Amino acid sequence: MLNWTSPGKLKAKGIIGMNRRNIRYIGRYNSRKLYPLVDDKLKTKLLAQEYGITTPEHIGTVSTQFSVKHISEMLAGHNGFVIKPAKGSGGKGILVIERVEGKHFIKPSGAELDIEDVERHVSNILSGLYSLGGSPDVALVEGLINFDTTFAAYTYEGVPDIRVIVFKGYPVMAMMRLSTAASDGKANLHQGAVGVGIDIASGRAVRGVQFDRSRTDHPDTGHELASLQITGWTTLLELASGCYEMTGLGYLGTDMVLDRDRGPMLLELNARPGLAIQMANGEGLRRRLDLIEAQTEERSAAERVAFAQHHFARQGELQEAPAEAI
Amino acid sequence: MSRLPFYLIVALLMVVGIAMSIHRHVEFEVPWTPGEQRQVWEIEAQVTFDGQGEPAKVDMALPSSQDGFRVLTEHTASPGYGLAFLQENGARRAEWSTREAVGDQRLYYTAQVLVTEGARKATAPPPPPPVTDVAWERPYDTAAQQVIDRAWARSSDAFTFARELLSEFADDRQGENARLLLTQFDRVPLAVRLLNQAGVAAREVSGLMLDSGRRRQSLTSWIQVYDGDKRALFNPATGEQGKPDNLLMWESAGNAVLEVEGGRDSRISFSMLVRNQPAAAAVRSQLAEDSDTLLNFSIHSLPLEEQALFQTILLIPIGALVVVLLRVLIGIKTSGTFMPVLIALAFIQTTLLTGLVGFLLVVAVGLVIRSYLSHLNLLLVARVTAVIITVIAIISIFTVLSYRFGLNAGLTITFFPMIILSWTIERMSILWEEEGPKEVLIQGGGSLLTAVLAYLAMNNPWIRHITFNFLGLQLILMALILLLGNYTGYRLLELRRFKPVTED
Numbered sequence: 001m002l003n004w005t006s007p008g009k010l011k012a013k014g015i016i017g018m019n020r021r022n023i024r025y026i027g028r029y030n031s032r033k034l035y036p037l038v039d040d041k042l043k044t045k046l047l048a049q050e051y052g053i054t055t056p057e058h059i060g061t062v063s064t065q066f067s068v069k070h071i072s073e074m075l076a077g078h079n080g081f082v083i084k085p086a087k088g089s090g091g092k093g094i095l096v097i098e099r100v101e102g103k104h105f106i107k108p109s110g111a112e113l114d115i116e117d118v119e120r121h122v123s124n125i126l127s128g129l130y131s132l133g134g135s136p137d138v139a140l141v142e143g144l145i146n147f148d149t150t151f152a153a154y155t156y157e158g159v160p161d162i163r164v165i166v167f168k169g170y171p172v173m174a175m176m177r178l179s180t181a182a183s184d185g186k187a188n189l190h191q192g193a194v195g196v197g198i199d200i201a202s203g204r205a206v207r208g209v210q211f212d213r214s215r216t217d218h219p220d221t222g223h224e225l226a227s228l229q230i231t232g233w234t235t236l237l238e239l240a241s242g243c244y245e246m247t248g249l250g251y252l253g254t255d256m257v258l259d260r261d262r263g264p265m266l267l268e269l270n271a272r273p274g275l276a277i278q279m280a281n282g283e284g285l286r287r288r289l290d291l292i293e294a295q296t297e298e299r300s301a302a303e304r305v306a307f308a309q310h311h312f313a314r315q316g317e318l319q320e321a322p323a324e325a326i
Numbered sequence: 327m328s329r330l331p332f333y334l335i336v337a338l339l340m341v342v343g344i345a346m347s348i349h350r351h352v353e354f355e356v357p358w359t360p361g362e363q364r365q366v367w368e369i370e371a372q373v374t375f376d377g378q379g380e381p382a383k384v385d386m387a388l389p390s391s392q393d394g395f396r397v398l399t400e401h402t403a404s405p406g407y408g409l410a411f412l413q414e415n416g417a418r419r420a421e422w423s424t425r426e427a428v429g430d431q432r433l434y435y436t437a438q439v440l441v442t443e444g445a446r447k448a449t450a451p452p453p454p455p456p457v458t459d460v461a462w463e464r465p466y467d468t469a470a471q472q473v474i475d476r477a478w479a480r481s482s483d484a485f486t487f488a489r490e491l492l493s494e495f496a497d498d499r500q501g502e503n504a505r506l507l508l509t510q511f512d513r514v515p516l517a518v519r520l521l522n523q524a525g526v527a528a529r530e531v532s533g534l535m536l537d538s539g540r541r542r543q544s545l546t547s548w549i550q551v552y553d554g555d556k557r558a559l560f561n562p563a564t565g566e567q568g569k570p571d572n573l574l575m576w577e578s579a580g581n582a583v584l585e586v587e588g589g590r591d592s593r594i595s596f597s598m599l600v601r602n603q604p605a606a607a608a609v610r611s612q613l614a615e616d617s618d619t620l621l622n623f624s625i626h627s628l629p630l631e632e633q634a635l636f637q638t639i640l641l642i643p644i645g646a647l648v649v650v651l652l653r654v655l656i657g658i659k660t661s662g663t664f665m666p667v668l669i670a671l672a673f674i675q676t677t678l679l680t681g682l683v684g685f686l687l688v689v690a691v692g693l694v695i696r697s698y699l700s701h702l703n704l705l706l707v708a709r710v711t712a713v714i715i716t717v718i719a720i721i722s723i724f725t726v727l728s729y730r731f732g733l734n735a736g737l738t739i740t741f742f743p744m745i746i747l748s749w750t751i752e753r754m755s756i757l758w759e760e761e762g763p764k765e766v767l768i769q770g771g772g773s774l775l776t777a778v779l780a781y782l783a784m785n786n787p788w789i790r791h792i793t794f795n796f797l798g799l800q801l802i803l804m805a806l807i808l809l810l811g812n813y814t815g816y817r818l819l820e821l822r823r824f825k826p827v828t829e830d
Binding site: 003004005006007009010012013015017018019020023024065092116119120123124127128129191209212213214278279282283284 | 654657703705706707756760761811812813814815816817820821822823824825826827828
């Protein structure tokens, strides 16, 4: 069997499958009643502000079809913005406008939209097109993230974000998601974004994947991935770990982003984080999760990060190259 | 967190489900496969007598379910007569009555009797009380005593005694004593009398030799001999022990087969016919008395229309199981979790090929129209409603067109669940816009594959038979699905997905 592996080999690697994730981790550690906190991005945002966790600038909220017509007033003065459904999932329904030129709204891909297109998008969001189960939704308008230019060469159009899996408050695995032409500027791996595994100890790249297959460079910019190094890594991990106290969810995917001016910010939380992070790291989650499950000691966020950085350190598999000035 | 209660529930469901199924199989002879053929005898008894112009009462013995036979249904045709079925001492009887019977009277009784395998605990009448004082006139007393003594000397118990005694009267080796006795007495009552005199409980019983296509048959007499709790049937002509396979006991309580008051020249004659019919159909026509307890809880007790409805409803868990298997064990993506089951149900009505073609046509045309609707900037509910109307229009047009072209198969397209189809189109359209045509193909293909597999499972004659006839299966399915819901292993497609990780 050329393209298939055996369950034994996967088990030896500690890979976790969908069923195990659902039953053993999400089902056991994520209480249903806490889901609304993360499924509704507006709630997450308000909660994060309460816990002092930085989030992107909040421009406004559209909650009624009536106010859709007034969205141009809300957008006035903002050169770039992001409109997202509060209850969207999997990156669906997120509209990124990089800049506004007169009456035209330019997407990162260069496509131009009219105000009608934007209004229709917002209207779709409100009627629940992108929300789970089609329930009525609210549209969030946020400021554009000025992402750290260090990553400019590693990404195409979109903002690279960092997914950290936080298990019982411990950061267990991380990856950076780089948008590509194939992913239409979105940072979702199943849409074609490149995932780069990040060493929990150092913030350095470990390994890259696209469409579940290994990669050593970015498909669009051609830049090699090995030199990727995240600055302020420990701060970012501590921020991510703090989301455990904030939400109470035991198995949590935190999506962080590095802003040029404001540092690490919480983009959104996910109570059902995907498994592709294992591919990006070339390692299964199983052993790390088992180790955390065995911990009984109460620790603060900083202690948990130190614990994780000590135990989950590893060598990059990509060619170790000196960080180039970009 | 203990999983013990969970496994206990699963085990309980399994055990109860299997026990219910086996109970139905054993107790009601519901076969495991639909193709099994069973023999059903159609027996008609005709009672004739001359009415005397006065009140008449006809009392006839009826057969009961017994070793090798089960009475399925019975009917009578007797215009002008009141009818009652009586049950006394484990024997069933029919009693016809009328105020005035004039001239030639004909009463009909028909029974459908299923040939079954294996023994049944038939409600046999108790053995007759021993008769000790048997009086004979001279010279028969000596002859009787000698016959008894001879047989007694050559036997060891009641059954061998009966055999030896009857062989004394067998045609080819009748002794002088036997011949003498037969001049005065009928063979069967004589044998019973002799047996009783020797202290052996015995009675005369009547049975019908089943032989297909025979008419104007009469019952034959047999001798039932008791030895304590055991009993055996003897052929009075030959002394052979044992009941022939094709002998249906008609009267076994020692009563008269037919008693007529207020009539003369009463006769009873039988005609019979054997049919082979699917065992499932034979089960369906069982007497209502068999299914009145909770344990025999059966769909068959419902009116036919509801039965047909349930036949479909009971298949849904099978389709759902296919979906669970494909999603949990294989990892196939479908558009809408149980949409494929509904599509599969539609396929059952339309047949597979027509269904597939129809589904693809409707969805493809729907997607084209939906892509136009998306330019109109409509609210979601209004847009889906517009899609629903479009789907109905597409289905109507295809139906009319196919009818015009003489394709009757096209008419069945109306069985598609239109609202579900509309949502499918809506979802696929969004998927197309967001993730591109590839994902639409993956999810659409996954849904169709699941629907086809669910259809194949639900349309399988054996599965249809089992789900409909064994309600216990639903509990087994429940247990299986609970177990699958507990499966933490890898999905088949994950073996492919995670392959690169294991390579280095």
